[in-house]
Amino acid sequence: MTKSFTLVQLRYFGAVAKLENMTAAAAELNVTQSTLSSALSRLEQELGASLFTRLSSKGLRLTPAGKRLLLGSQAFLEDAELLYQSVRDEGEALAGELVVGIYLPLAPFKAPVILQAFETAYPNVKVSFHEGDQESLRQALLDGVCELALMYDLGVGPEFERRVLERIPPHVLVSAEHPRAAAPEEPVSLLDFASEPFILLDMKHTREYYLDMFKRVGISPLVRHKVSGYETVRSYVARGQGFSLLNQRLLHDSTYAGGAVVPLRIIEDLPPIEVSLVRPLGAKPTKKSMAFEQICEKLYGHES
Template identity: 30%
Template sequence: MSFKYSLKQLRYLVTTIECGSISEASRRLNISNPAISSAIKDLESRFNLQIFIRHKSNGLILTPEGSSFFERAISLLRDAREFEQQVNGDSDKVSGEIVLACYDPIASCYLPELLASFKERFPAVKISLHVVHQNKIAEGLRSGAYDLALTYSAGLRETHTCIPLLPDLYPRAVLPAGHRLASYNEVSLSMIADEPLILLDIWPSNQYFLGQFEDAGLHPNIAYKVPSIELVTAFVGQGLGVSIMVTLPEQIQTPNGNKVVTLPISDPLVASRTVVAWNRDKDLTRLTSEFVNHCKNEIKLPRHMRPLQ
């Protein structure tokens, strides 16, 4: 029996599963909903299997057969990318596609300038970008869904190769501008432990920040858990609490006009390490090697996060 299908169909399917819905996949791929639906139905028909159970309320749920098909589709797409990268690597022109993941909280600090400068050097290279949380990065590197990732080392596994891109960074206290401690040169964790804490509630950042207090024998007073750096600073600026963060926004004035200040923390702290990572079982191609080297050369600590001289 002959099965005729295309890599494009598999890409539509994989993106739909990653996004959780056809409509979200349509936005990411800039392809119409009917085109994606048609591709998935064609795959189901050709392979005589049901990939999804479709529920109006719960969206698309993978069947066991669909889950196995998904893993094989990722593997085939990864092999196709590597084949293309290796063939293109034999020529003088650097081209091909890199599937890049980036940990959500650090994306705005580093991605815009990095991708713009890489595109200037290698205009024929396509970067397929996924800004996601750390658990998806670890799984995506393992499965081959992502070629490379820009992220923190925390939460990665021994099966990942990591190259540090920046000096080790440490959390700073984030306080409303009018807070009683805002005029201090530095604060200790014990000085803010009883204050209402605004926690960046994204794994592994949440675990990392709470671990700083636990290592000091303290139990923070968590007031709010929020999913973004922007919300942390907005809540702090509104006087709803204090926070600790590593990746600091350039604008210390929140969107509603409130100001926050950041202060060093005097306690011994666990460092945060920004890395470029990939699956240890996979050798870098010429293309991915060029991107890793570009990251090493181009990613710098933003000016607003550099220590004062």
């Protein structure tokens, strides 16, 4: 027997899922809380599944069934809106909101460029970026917080599908005062830095990637500082606290704390990081997210 639910119920559900609070969602939708609660109850009855776990002090959390509905309903609601526009002969210009996850160290490099290109092509779509580390982005995708994420391949398992945009090799980063900085065009070996203090970008999955570089050449790094900020790593290096390994390169060598850094190519054949667009496996993408993917491909898609 075909189940019957309404677009209004799905929209109400989406608002509550986003805000995780019934009162806040009712205010955003401009309906009474009793109306909202009644609509969600009917939706749960029609689907035969509980969509939220009620937490007395922390609001609402999606159940596994709720997460599946959220992933599927976004594209469904967008198709309904486009159908409405076509019937009214308003065209099918993309509109609405799109939340995209982005890995924190990538955000300063990629987000402004992508946002400018996307807003030029699709001025009626409001894009917001959800910044986080690899692990929090994985969870945000599975929870339906964002439809897709621009992130590294690190820790991305078979529950996701991804499209590789770039492959970026690691490089050694030293202070402009370091002896090796005098010849920045000459490649270096990690073995040359075995006795020097190391500044580690300490984020889950990222830290394991960098530490694995040393294992591959048979040495253990002398970790002096563990920091979670990309610019903090660069500033520590510039001030002579040690060397580091990074992938993304800035267009300039200056740092927030003063001083400069110099990137050096590594002679060893070490695995690059893959910058990828990641989605939950099997989730139907909205047209807005596919348009975002096409913009990213146009800007950065140099790899197949």
